[in-house]
Amino acid sequence: MATATSIPVGKAEPKDTKTMYNILFIMSLCHLLNDSLQSVVPAMFPxxxxxxGLSFTQLGLIAFSLNMVASVLQPVVGWYTDKRPRPYALPLGLTSSMLGILGLALAPNYWMILISVIFIGFGSAVFHPEGSRVTHMAAGKKRGLAQSIYQVGGNSGQALAPVFTALILVPFGQFGGIWFTIVAFIAVLFLIYIARWYSKRLKAQAGEIKRNKAVKNGLGPHAKSIKTAILLLILLVFARSWYGSAISNFYTFYAIKTYDVTIAHSQVFIFIYLFMGAVGTLLGGPLADRFGRRNMIFLSLIGAAPLTLLLPFVGPTVAYILLALTGLILMSSFSVTVVYAQELIPGKIGTMSGLIVGLAFGMGAIGSVALGALIDLMGIQTTMIAVSVLPIFGLLTLLLPSDQQLKEWSGAELN
Structure with missing residues (x-):
């Protein structure tokens, strides 16, 4: 492992290559708490x-309001903080989410619900790009592993949604959401600690900002290829996010209708998918560090395709198995996609994180509305069959630049 004193003059590597696991685990926990708050929204749908008496289209609009605010603002926040880092934006963002959760629990009508989820979406928009920047700062040379540790917290928080429904929201109803203001307050306290570390780290890494700008300027000859790669990443995020939106937001209704189960029982299907998705996220980063980012993105989508195509035609027992395997395989590329995007343009950590993660929210938001409308129009079973083909888009990964090409373009070591 290189140290600050062993790096030759002129190299573009950061001075400190030590992986700060304590910071990574705290950020992962905060990501879990943040995404737990977001998960309360779809958990309340039933x-x-x-x-x-809301329609599927209205439920889709609630998800759209939440995710679209987070999606649109994430790359904006990332772009701004790439230029002017704001460590204390992290706890301020979670404070916004805390106010949104309080409003959601007390909302007397549909419009108040929409306003409340906008507050939650704003908090998420601030948290994700800044959280990814802190993770990058603490990663050292283990970028894939670090991003997986960070992202698995978020996926774990999302996986708790069906648990919330079964244990809290079913017995206590909408007002039960007020308990999650405690979760938000705990996250704010942790993020105040992180903000202090972040401030000190900014001073220590001041020279790296100049190096990143130099790397960025060196990408000029490859600008067209980079833009094409970003477009391809957008299409891949689209496929993964729309399928994930179909499962997390609407599969519960599919299970209730097709398998004749209760609301609480239907949440087991969602929990299995999301929990195994969190496991896949954790494994994907270190596997990508070893076998390559592009390879991992390709295998996660194409490997999941046969499972998603089979899912609408099986019984409940086999559905448990298929959902577990699909979540494990499909979500193994979530953190990897973020790292790949960051390595496309090394000097824009916040912007690229905000773009890719924000796209995941945004595509999920558009998917929620579109899928809700399709279900109202065509029925739940036909819609589930239609979305099962989305992972086949993974073939587009073969058109992305290889990891070796990214290394040559940036002039920096990929690990």
Whole structure:
């Protein structure tokens, strides 16, 4: 492992290559808490559908409001903080989410729900690019592993949504969401600590900003290829996010109708998918460090395709197995896609993280509305069959630049 004193003059590597596991684990925990708050929204869908008589299209619009705000603002926040880092934006963002959760628990009507989820979306938009920047700072040379540790917290938080529904929201209803203000407050306290570390780290890494700008300027001859690669990444995120949106937001209704199970029982299907997705996220980073980013992205989508195509035609027992394997394989590329994008343009850590993760939210938001409308129009089973083909888009990964090409373009070591 290189140290600050052993790096030759003129190299573009950061001075400190030590992996700060304590910071990574705290960020992963905060990511879990942040995404747990977001998960309360879709977890409330069955409750709101009954208590307020909402249609699938209205439920899709709630998810759209939440995810679209987070999606649109994430790359904006990332772009701004690449230029002017704001360590204390992290706890301020979670404070916004805390206010949103409070409003959601007390909302008397549909419009108040929409306003509340916008507050939650804003908090998420601030948290994700800044959280990814802190993770990059703490990663050392283990970028894939670090991003997986960070992202697995978020996936674990999302996986808790069906647990919230079964244990809290079913017995206590909409007002049960007020308990999650405690979760938000705990996250704010952790992020105040992180913000202090972040501030000190910025001073220590001031010279790296200049090096990143030099690397960015060296990418000029490859600008067209980089733009094409970003477009391909957008299409891949689209495929993964739309399929994930179909499962996390609407598979519960599919299970209730097709398998004749209760709301609480239907949440088991979602939990299995999301939990195994979190496991896949954790494994994907270190596997990509060893076998390559592009290879991992390709295998995660194409490997999941046969499972998603089979899922709409099986019984409940086999569905448990297929959902577990699909979550494990499909989500193994989530953190890898972020790292790959960051290595396309090394000097824009926040912007690229905000773009890719924000796209995941945004595509999921558009997918929620479109899928809700399709279900109202065509029925839940036909819609699930239609979305099962999305992972086949993974073939587009073969058109992405290889890891070796990224290394040559940036002039920096990929690990």
């Amino acid at each position: 409750i709101l559908e009954k208590s307020m």
